Amino acid sequence: MARAENKETAGPATRLVARVARDCRLRRQWTQDQLGAEIGFSGAAVSAMETCAQPASDEMLVALERVLGEGMGVFEQAREFVRLDKLPAQFKDYALLEQRVLALHLYATLVVHGLFQTEAYARALIGGGYPPLSEQRVEELVEVRMSRKALFDREPVALIELVLDESVLRRPIGSGEIMREQLQHLAECAKRRNVTLQVLPLDCGLAGECAGAHGELNLVETPEHDHLIYLEPQDESLLIKDPGKVSTYAQRYAKIRAQALGPRESLGLIERLAGDQQ
Template identity: 35%
Template sequence: MITDLESATPALCRLQLGSELRQLRLKAGLTSTQVVRKLLWSPSKLTRLETGENATVETSDIMALCQIYAVDPETAELLKGYAAVTKTKRDWWQSALHRPVISPGFKAFLGMEATASALHNYESEYVPGLLQTEAYVRVIHQRAYDGLSEEEIDRMVALRMTRQQVLRREPPLKFAAIISEAVLHRQVGGPEVMRAQLAHIAEMTSLPNVRVQVVPFTVGAHRGMSGAFATFQFRDRVALKPIVYLENLADHWVTRQEADVELFEEAFTDLQALAPGPEESLNLVKTAMKEL
């Protein structure tokens, strides 16, 4: 529960609101289908509310749900307060600079990243976004995404650089990254860009809230081979349970299903145990730098 709405961010209010609405629906013994039929809503509208994906939330929608769920007046006022924050404040990524290049699915990711207390990220193909240099980001978007204009690429680079501020905010995001050794040897942008990128990873590991491990080729098969994933943890694990984020070229999506979350959290724990510790992993990074 958010106790200080004046200082709360819209992203946090959306996530908190969505979590509480889902709990209230389940407590009322109603399915999503039953609710949307009563309100004559599309199924996606309720889904977006419960997952915190809407940029703003209408107070009238919250009042309608509270009536169906028989919510007590005090709780209803709190939920309407959450909705009001989304109408009166804007998250940084809603600016004119960033908004044109952010897909609906990625908005959900940015909201989670901005409000999470910890992020666990496994990457098999490229350096995690929070550790990328500007030159590395630019090359990725030039090569991996066809049809982007220079202006769009500039916006994507600016977005990535701004995102990285979560590592130096107060309190900072606790970031644990595990990367495949292949990431260290894939010359994105050529030797010069890659050397600078690896040096940046080494520099970022000096931050107390950043932990980087490398899964070397020699370990063979492992649980990360199915692809990249990220899990978010929040300070209030009762109100905001961990969330898994997945993406590919076509889409981004999140899952809050307990079985799915548990599966990915276990996979990350296994990878942490399988990979060398931070110091030995840093040596792998430095060795790759020398080879360049």
């Protein structure tokens, strides 16, 4: 939704796109309505983009590149950075880091980790959150969340390991159909050569300990082989670099992984649960 306050908080990529698009339009002596007709958007949508009241959507940037780009690729290259502008402020630094990682070791306790979410699951989750968001904002956040999946096929290959608490698989989000699709997607991800997916069973605490009781975590290895911990409690953001603390979290993660079902057994459980969804 176009909002006046967006003009004050718009990120640098959003502002750059707005300036370049406006300058290109004026050089052609087009009105906003005329540019809108060329790219398949309303004149009001063009105005909202040029004033930063509404950041350009991915579809608008593709159309702007086709109509105004002149082969330079400015709007095409801006797509990644405009998506980053749309992220919640507390997540932006980690999002940039995530794109560059050598390896990720993840533990999720409440819902499927964002990297592994389907579009429908993400939309149901984001749209059902609190405080309520506008439909436009929900779609923006779904779009940028889906764009993170490029990490799975990036070169050089990133190694991604995820341990899911079993309760995540059994907690329905959206509908039975959405949940079945999500479980099937997890099964497909588990078969990737650069992905290891394990499930921490509900009864792991019967042995007298549950290493995952402290909550979810993200253990990151950077291209420089630094190891960092990223935590996101209650929509806050915490990036931990202290080697001693990182070591403690890494040891805890290793214990979580040791208490989890093996990859084959985990895949079997996910497939069985997908079959149970109606």
